[in-house]
Amino acid sequence: MISLLVIALIIILILILICLLLYGKYVKKERLVLETVTIRFVFIIYIILLGAVVWLIPTANFGYLPYNLIPFKTIGNYVMSLMNGTIPVSVIVKNLAGNVLLLFPLGFLLPLQFSKLSIKKIIMLGVMIPIVIEGGQFILYLLKFGTRSIDIDDVILNFIGYILGYFLVNIFKRRLYSKRRQ
Numbered sequence: 067m068i069s070l071l072v073i074a075l076i077i078i079l080i081l082i083l084i085c086l087l088l089y090g091k092y093v094k095k096e097r098l099v100l101e102t103v104t105i106r107f108v109f110i111i112y113i114i115l116l117g118a119v120v121w122l123i124p125t126a127n128f129g130y131l132p133y134n135l136i137p138f139k140t141i142g143n144y145v146m147s148l149m150n151g152t153i154p155v156s157v158i159v160k161n162l163a164g165n166v167l168l169l170f171p172l173g174f175l176l177p178l179q180f181s182k183l184s185i186k187k188i189i190m191l192g193v194m195i196p197i198v199i200e201g202g203q204f205i206l207y208l209l210k211f212g213t214r215s216i217d218i219d220d221v222i223l224n225f226i227g228y229i230l231g232y233f234l235v236n237i238f239k240r241r242l243y244s245k246r247r248q
Contacts, residue, residue, distance in 0.1 A: 105178045105179055112172065116172070132215040133217065134218060139219065141223075144158045144161065144162060168224055169225070173227065173234075174232070175235075192228040196225055200216050200220060
């Protein structure tokens with residue numbers, strides 16, 4: 067299961083790199099069509115992989131619904147476990163970094179796919195998408211198909227990754243724009 071997640075993230079990062087190369091390399095109008103199609107393709111593949119990772123790939127089944135509605139409780143528990151040495155660092159990194167990295171590509175790809183989105187809509191989507199993911203996991207649990215926990219800290223970490231992706235694409239676009247003006 068972990069290896070499937072790692073493979074999915076590697077594929078997404080490779081697709082983002084291809085997207086970056088195409089976005090920066092082709093300036094002519096004819097090439098912009100190829101760029102747009104490539105971005106759309108990467109976006110669709112990412113959405114499919116995201117849905118599979120958060121809703122279809124099972125994790126440990128506890129027999130009950132583990133949930134946390136207290137912000138920063140799980141993150142704080144991981145920090146305490148790290149200091150006490152009670153949980154391996156790899157588990158902590160996988161859970162915390164995995165939640166940040168999960169929506170990083172979306173924050174990067176969404177402004178490329180939908181260039182006219184306002185910052186207000188970007189932020190609203192950044193909050194709503196992790197809530198929809200966690201809500202979907204809860205619904206799957208109620209339907210006896212879910213094995214994932216529901217955690218407000220996942221929403222927070224997903225939002226952080228999403229916003230980091232958004233800021234990175236904007237930095238990239240500004241640099242590209244300034245190079246084109248010169």
